[in-house]
Amino acid sequence: MANFSCSADLAPLLTGSPNATAAAAYICNQFDSVSAKLTDTTFAIDTTYLLFSAYLVFAMQLGFAMLCAGSVRAKNTMNIMLTNVLDAAAGGLFYYMFGFAFAFGAPSNGFIGRHFFGLKSFPAPGFDYSYFLFQWAFAIAAAGITSGSIAERTQFVAYMIYSAFLTGFVYPIVSHWFWSSDGWASPTRADNLLFDSGVIDFAGSGVVHLVGGIAGLWGAVIEGPRIGRFGQAGRSVALRGHSASLVVLGTFLLWFGWYGFNPGSFLNIAKAYGGTANYYGQWSAIGRTAVTTTLSGCTAALTTLFGKRLLSGHWNVTDVCNGLLGGFAAITAGCSVVDPWAAIICGFVASCVLTGFNKLAEKLKYDDPLEAAQLHGGCGAWGIIFTSLFAKKQYVNEVYPGRPGRPYGLFMGGGGKLLAAHIIQILVIIGWVSATMGPLFFVLHKLKLLRISPEDETQGMDMTRHGGFAYVYHDEEDHPKTFAMNRVEPATRTPNSDYA
Incomplete structure (x- = not known):
């Protein structure tokens, strides 16, 4: 209130008061106190959000696991779950020491x-601890994507090395380019916009999903397919996962977490957009973002369901779950700047992209147990293209204000x-991740630190590397007889038993 000379303007209106100046000062101080309280409350609301x-977003780690x-x-159950724990733990330390600084350390080039x-020097204007935590959760999500591509045949030390390198250096550089206000391709730069x-x-179809997918692609290519994945004649042999229940549980946890991943990328909620409708503001855009996220995933799931039915002749819940996640990965880039009807198109094409890349991977004898490169890399790349086609002018100007005439979607008339x-x-992410993660995996391979021995792979890493199985018993077809565990049957009842 002091900027408007509250006391000086108010005092003449209080001429009947014994001390008009003092009364005006008192009233204005109360206004200032109320204004400060409202400002503090706004910060508290935005920080809580x-x-x-x-x-x-962190709960997505449980979904990935x-x-x-x-x-x-x-x-290999215990091995893969341990790698997911390590992604979060190692990623936390390395993102704290280096990653956040490389990504958002302003001012910078x-x-x-x-x-x-x-x-160091934290918190700072525009950066608080809550922002660090949010960005760390994104960084470890990228590492979790990569771990799926190289599952069931990778040495544990390789997981630790690549996870630290990805979260501490490779991923932060990409996020700086596109999300920092100093980044050369950021939409929030003050000048010289690309x-x-x-x-x-907006939330990382390229920054998170394409980065994780390309990193996983190089790891899987350099390691080669799992033993038995392709027969001697080159015929594809399905090495199916052991629990559809865990797949569905993980998918729903990821779906839940995506409502933090996409809507949460607004970073704050108490922001009005102006105009005649006082009920419309950033809170409305956040709701719309949650809707577009939902519709894209749902459409991709249904498209995959019926597409796989036509291709294979049966309904496959695992394929449907992957299709759903592909729809989410695709909409992540444009979730805030497209209409709900466009999200349906995004999900439909994402399902087709995933199916096509899976067919291509099979022909090229590429083995990815979780289809991570196809799902996150392929659908993430489609999401980037989709945004450039369907971004709506009104939403672009609301989410990225201050630059009238900013380009928007090609199909929406934006050029x-x-x-x-x-x-x-797309090109620079593929180039950067290939130039960093490719050589890393190659060096680990040459140093014999990447792939486990054929004997360990055949027996399973849970027994050979982690001291025991994750379950009480396993099917003998999954393990050599020397390691097979027998099912524990109930004790045989005797004729004199009380329960006979």
Whole structure:
């Protein structure tokens, strides 16, 4: 209130008061106190919203763990769950020490951040601890994607090395390019926007999903397929996961967490957009984002359901779950700037993209137990293209304000500049991740630190590397006789038993 000379303007209106100046000062101080309280409350609401979103995104780690566990054979269950724990734990330390600084350490150049190592000088204007936690949850999600591609044949030390490198360096650089206000392709730069637009990758179809998918692709290619995945004649042999129940549980946990992943990327909720409708603001855009996320996933699930029925002749719950997640990965880039009807198109095409890449992987003898490269890489790339085609002018200007005339979706009349920027995003992410993670996996392979021995792979890593099975018993077909556990049967009842 002081900026408007409250006391000086109010005093003449209180001429009947014994001390008009003092009365005016008192009233204005009360207004100032109320204003400060409202400001504090707004910060508290926005911080609570961001923290809650961070918790939802972190809950996706449990979803990844359950999905991965159900998608591998029983003899490798403990191994894959331990790698998911390590993704979060190692990722937490390395993102704290280096990753956040490389990603958001402002001021910086367009390529890499250079402040806040170890959260030094934190909090700072525009950056609080809640923001770090939210971004860390995203970083470990990228590492979790990669772990699925190389499951069932990777040494534990390799998991630790690649997870630290990905979350501490590779992923943060990409997030700096597209999400930091200093990034060379960020839509929030003050000037010199890429194609007058920057890249609209709102929640990370490219930054998270394409990065994780390409990293996993290189790991799986360099390691080669699992033993028995392709027969001597090159025929594909399905090595099915051992628990559809865990796959479904993991899928629903990921679905739940995606409501923090996409809507939470607004970072705050108490923000009005103006206009005549006072009920419309950022809270409405957040609701719309949750709706587009839902519709894309649902459409992809149903498309996969009927598509697989036509191709294979049966209804497959695992394929439907992967289709659902593919729809989510695709909508993640444009969830905030497209209409709900466009999200249905996104999900439909995402299902087709996933099915097509799975067929291609089979022909090329590429083995990915969780279809992670096809799902997150392929559908993530489609999501980037989709956004550049269907981004709506009104929503783009609301989410990225301050630049009238900003390009928007090609099919919505916004020209081709946004599409050009997004094609560049796909190319630079593929190039950067290939140039960093590819050599890392290759060096680990040459040092014999990447793949386990054929004997360990045949017996299962739970027994050979982790001291025992995850379950009380296993099917003998999954394990050599020397390691098979027999089912424990109930004791035989005797004729004199009280329960006979």
